Amino acid sequence: MxxxxxxxxxxxxxxxxxxxxxxxxxxxxxxxxxxxEKTAGDERAVLIGIPTRGAVLAxxxxxxxxxxxxxxxxxxxxxxxxxxxxxxxxxxxxxxDTEVPEGGLDDRLVVLVDDVLMSGRTVRAAxxxxxxxxxPRAVQLxxxxxxxxxxxxxxxxxxxxNVPTARDEQILxxxxxxxxxxxxxxxxxxxxxxxxxx
Amino acid sequence: xxxxxxxxxLDAATATGLLDTADRLKQALxxxxxxxxxxxxxxxxxxxxxxxxxxxxxxxxxxxxWMSADTVNVSASGSSVSKGESLRDTSLTLSAMGADxxxxxxxxxxxxxxxxxxxxxxAVGGGGESTGTHTSIVxxxxxxxEHPTQALLDAATLRDRLGAIAGRRVAIVxxxxxxxxxxxxxxxxxxxxxxxxxxxxxxxxxxGIAQWPCRxxxxxxxxxxALDAVMMLRVQAERMHGSFFPSSREYAVSYGLxxxxxxxLPDHAVVLHPGPMVRGMEIVPAVADGPASxxxxxxxxxxxxxxxxxxxxxxxxxx
Amino acid sequence: MNTELLITDxxxxxxxxxxxxxxxxxxxxxxxxxxxxEGASTLDGGGHVLLPGFVDLHVHLREPGGEESEDxxxxxxxxxxxxxxxxxxxxxxxxxxxxxxxxxxxxxxGEEVGLVDVHPVGAVTVGLxxxxxxxxxxxxxxxxxxxxxxxxxxxxxxxxIMRRALEYASALDVVIAQHAEDHRLTGxxxxxxxxxxxxxxxxxxxxxxxxxxxxxxxxxxxxxxxALHVCxxxxxxxxxxLRAAKAAGVRVSAEVTPHxxxxxxxxxxxxxxxxxxxxxxxxAADTRAMRAALAxxxxxxxxxxxxxxxxxxxDTEWQAARPGMLGLQTAFSVxxxxxxxxxxxxxxxxxxxxxxxxxxxxxxxxxxxPIAVGEPATFALVDPEAQWTVRGAALASRASNTPYEGMRxxxxxxxxxxxxxxxxxxxxxxx
Numbered sequence: 001m002x003x004x005x006x007x008x009x010x011x012x013x014x015x016x017x018x019x020x021x022x023x024x025x026x027x028x029x030x031x032x033x034x035x036x037e038k039t040a041g042d043e044r045a046v047l048i049g050i051p052t053r054g055a056v057l058a059x060x061x062x063x064x065x066x067x068x069x070x071x072x073x074x075x076x077x078x079x080x081x082x083x084x085x086x087x088x089x090x091x092x093x094x095x096x097d098t099e100v101p102e103g104g105l106d107d108r109l110v111v112l113v114d115d116v117l118m119s120g121r122t123v124r125a126a127x128x129x130x131x132x133x134x135x136p137r138a139v140q141l142x143x144x145x146x147x148x149x150x151x152x153x154x155x156x157x158x159x160x161x162n163v164p165t166a167r168d169e170q171i172l173x174x175x176x177x178x179x180x181x182x183x184x185x186x187x188x189x190x191x192x193x194x195x196x197x198x
Numbered sequence: 199x200x201x202x203x204x205x206x207x208l209d210a211a212t213a214t215g216l217l218d219t220a221d222r223l224k225q226a227l228x229x230x231x232x233x234x235x236x237x238x239x240x241x242x243x244x245x246x247x248x249x250x251x252x253x254x255x256x257x258x259x260x261x262x263x264w265m266s267a268d269t270v271n272v273s274a275s276g277s278s279v280s281k282g283e284s285l286r287d288t289s290l291t292l293s294a295m296g297a298d299x300x301x302x303x304x305x306x307x308x309x310x311x312x313x314x315x316x317x318x319x320x321a322v323g324g325g326g327e328s329t330g331t332h333t334s335i336v337x338x339x340x341x342x343x344e345h346p347t348q349a350l351l352d353a354a355t356l357r358d359r360l361g362a363i364a365g366r367r368v369a370i371v372x373x374x375x376x377x378x379x380x381x382x383x384x385x386x387x388x389x390x391x392x393x394x395x396x397x398x399x400x401x402x403x404x405x406g407i408a409q410w411p412c413r414x415x416x417x418x419x420x421x422x423x424a425l426d427a428v429m430m431l432r433v434q435a436e437r438m439h440g441s442f443f444p445s446s447r448e449y450a451v452s453y454g455l456x457x458x459x460x461x462x463l464p465d466h467a468v469v470l471h472p473g474p475m476v477r478g479m480e481i482v483p484a485v486a487d488g489p490a491s492x493x494x495x496x497x498x499x500x501x502x503x504x505x506x507x508x509x510x511x512x513x514x515x516x517x
Numbered sequence: 518m519n520t521e522l523l524i525t526d527x528x529x530x531x532x533x534x535x536x537x538x539x540x541x542x543x544x545x546x547x548x549x550x551x552x553x554x555e556g557a558s559t560l561d562g563g564g565h566v567l568l569p570g571f572v573d574l575h576v577h578l579r580e581p582g583g584e585e586s587e588d589x590x591x592x593x594x595x596x597x598x599x600x601x602x603x604x605x606x607x608x609x610x611x612x613x614x615x616x617x618x619x620x621x622x623x624x625x626x627g628e629e630v631g632l633v634d635v636h637p638v639g640a641v642t643v644g645l646x647x648x649x650x651x652x653x654x655x656x657x658x659x660x661x662x663x664x665x666x667x668x669x670x671x672x673x674x675x676x677x678i679m680r681r682a683l684e685y686a687s688a689l690d691v692v693i694a695q696h697a698e699d700h701r702l703t704g705x706x707x708x709x710x711x712x713x714x715x716x717x718x719x720x721x722x723x724x725x726x727x728x729x730x731x732x733x734x735x736x737x738x739x740x741x742x743x744a745l746h747v748c749x750x751x752x753x754x755x756x757x758x759l760r761a762a763k764a765a766g767v768r769v770s771a772e773v774t775p776h777x778x779x780x781x782x783x784x785x786x787x788x789x790x791x792x793x794x795x796x797x798x799x800x801a802a803d804t805r806a807m808r809a810a811l812a813x814x815x816x817x818x819x820x821x822x823x824x825x826x827x828x829x830x831x832d833t834e835w836q837a838a839r840p841g842m843l844g845l846q847t848a849f850s851v852x853x854x855x856x857x858x859x860x861x862x863x864x865x866x867x868x869x870x871x872x873x874x875x876x877x878x879x880x881x882x883x884x885x886x887p888i889a890v891g892e893p894a895t896f897a898l899v900d901p902e903a904q905w906t907v908r909g910a911a912l913a914s915r916a917s918n919t920p921y922e923g924m925r926x927x928x929x930x931x932x933x934x935x936x937x938x939x940x941x942x943x944x945x946x947x948x
Binding site for chain 1: 218236237
């Protein structure tokens with residue numbers, strides 16, 4: 001997903017910074033604390049990221065959880081592409097990694113992680129993909145940015161930052177692992193043709 | 199990608215993309231309770247086989263079903279085909295019925311190309327408007343021309359076992375003249391950067407092979423020690439009656455993969471065979487079932503590669 | 518017929534403009550500024566080139582038995598529109614033209630249509646099966662006056678049968694036209710044996726299958742003292758065999774088709790069977806050799822091998838498609854494009870390869886004659902400057918299997934005149 005954010009990782013001059021690199025680190029730390037609190041020492045809880053940046057965030061969150069609580073949570077990823085409801089609206093897209101931890105997902109608490117929550121359609125697809133891999137005890141959702149415009153009854157359990165946006169704006173989430181820099185920016189102009197609505 | 203007719207339709211990036219998709223699909227299905235993806239729900243895939251091939255037909259059928267496509271099998275016997283209906287009429291009929299994809303195996307070289315031409319013509323009405331039918335054609339083997347998904351699954355297997363294809367040396371041994379598998383493999387492996395060596399009796403080498411992206415070698419024994427992989431082609435019994443070689447015994451002695459020959463291969467080398475194997479002729483059982491053999495991996499990779507092909511042809515918006 | 522026709526402002530063989538007065542089908546006067554006699558019809562030649570009417574030694578008119586692809590009426594129309602005044606209809610019909618009954622039928626149908634002299638070619642062997650000689654003498658002596666025999670579509674492959682046919686023919690003043698293809702070497706062949714076919718997985722038709730039969734037949738005809746004509750030469754190596762045979766005094770003549778002058782096997786990659794023909798399209802080096810041999814005279818004539826096939830026989834998979842392509846209406850243009858424009862043939866040369874030599878080989882006394890007073894008024898009037906775009910559906914043949922679809926070609930046949938009667942004019946048949 002979100003290939004459009006890769007080509008101009010450092011943002012165009014018109015971009016407005018929503019979170020600085022330090023803000024991103026702080027936000028991830030805050031979500032990690034909330035996860036520790038809500039999962040209450042459940043060592044079998046698992047963080048599953050939605051590629052690409054959700055998977056990066058899941059790894060960062062796991063590291064932060066480990067640092068703050070000493071509990072090492074397992075991490076995985078689930079590519080939701082094959083379950084999307086908008087496949088036929090654009091040319092076939094490349095698939096991303098799916099890595100389910102040893103031992104599967106049955107009866108475990110899964111924290112699904114993505115970068116931006118918008119329509120909720122990606123999360124819906126990811127929930128379907130998860131269901132094919134097993135039956136979790138419960139699924140929670142963590143996102144770095146919630147920008148509104150929901151099209152499905154989906155709500156995040158952990159939100160880094162709520163950002164009211166217009167539909168013709170883009171949220172650019174940049175992470176060092178994929179974009180060489182951390183930050184969240186707001187860009188004027190509609191999401192490029194064909195990009196999925198998060 | 200509208201059709202998959204020949205490996206020459208694929209540049210290195212597209213071919214690698216298909217192999218990557220196949221890997222991801224394999225990963226997505228690994229350890230699943232439900233081996234079914236909703237991706238091609240509501241799409242219809244017809245397999246139309248004018249030659250028997252349980253292996254390829256079933257592989258496509260499973261690939262379709264695992265992605266929730268509706269798969270329909272048409273075999274040449276027991277259909278209007280046996281009543282003398284032309285390939286064109288059968289093909290247009292399937293398009294008109296709404297087949298999103300027709301996977302075809304046919305004894306005539308170029309049949310898939312012809313079906314694609316008919317399908318493309320049917321997609322455009324008299325006034326140049328779209329008729330709403332978009333049938334993708336997948337070549338599952340046309341005469342002695344090509345078998346592109348076989349070459350893709352062979353490439354997937356080699357990439358798995360050797361870590362990469364570029365720079366690896368692969369020998370293709372046997373009846374290259376009549377082999378669609380050989381044609382697809384020579385050109386696809388060359389596209390992916392492999393060094394391809396062809397070993398065959400001169401009577402079973404195509405005219406003009408000097409212009410193919412491969413080297414021809416007269417001696418299998420001389421090549422074996424430096425190979426990363428060797429692909430043995432099936433030798434059909436009828437070739438013996440066409441004076442292509444004197445006897446199966448002489449063929450096996452010169453070109454068969456015996457245990458002694460297999461011992462000349464480096465330890466990491468992979469043995470491939472597209473199947474069905476003629477054991478004792480081009481390959482002995484101990485080698486076919488030995489540790490170097492990737493024959494069964496080829497079969498399981500076949501399903502994932504064919505899923506990847508169907509995914510790229512059918513999942514996205516029509517071009 | 519017994520009227521007068523004044524053809525004004527034409528350039529015989531591309532020379533100076535003259536008028537031609539035709540009376541009773543014969544050239545009565547030839548010169549500048551002729552006056553039209555009262556009651557004479559006129560044809561404005563527009564300064565175009567006047568040639569003797571074309572003679573095609575090799576067409577398939579499909580009648581009887583193949584009328585869904587062509588019949589003698591539609592084939593005659595295509596011939597007249599292409600500038601032809603005589604055609605030789607090959608015997609691979611259903612029934613085969615291997616008896617006097619069938620050849621007389623073809624001849625009579627040709628006369629009824631009246632657009633072009635249709636000369637039936639008789640089969641060399643019964644049913645074209647290559648086993649038993651057909652009644653050559655009866656066909657030659659019939660009303661059809663058969664002067665050419667051929668098993669075209671099949672080779673007279675058996676050397677003994679070929680030898681006997683040549684010996685027998687030597688007493689009849691007829692020519693045996695051989696389809697040179699050693700079938701033992703072309704079993705299942707689908708395309709020229711070369712780089713293209715091997716990549717496409719099409720079984721190869723090796724050039725040696727043509728070369729060896731021509732070499733063998735040249736040796737046989739030398740002994741037999743008969744006349745041999747070789748159909749549709751396609752390979753450069755066959756040219757060398759012919760050159761040697763002719764130098765040694767063998768009575769052999771040869772034809773090349775327009776498609777073997779122009780088209781190559783590079784067209785096969787689409788697998789569109791419109792390009793399937795026998796002998797197959799070969800390489801660019803072969804087309805160059807064909808052109809050079811035609812200019813030099815090693816190859817005597819251009820013959821079309823006009824082979825109509827209805828769509829159901831052509832719009833199929835390659836292997837199932839019948840070989841053959843339309844040729845009558847595009848032959849002149851292809852000759853202009855491949856021979857005249859590059860300077861390989863002048864208009865005298867075109868008259869030689871499309872009219873004079875074919876008439877000699879086919880033993881037609883009143884075709885391929887000089888443009889002169891007292892000679893038959895049998896002409897093709899052509900505009901070499903004009904261009905046209907080939908559209909199969911617009912051709913006169915019942916089938917539309919032209920490989921030149923959409924191609925822009927030079928050279929337009931303005932009018933065709935057969936013994937003083939205009940048979941085609943401005944792209945329309947005159948009936």
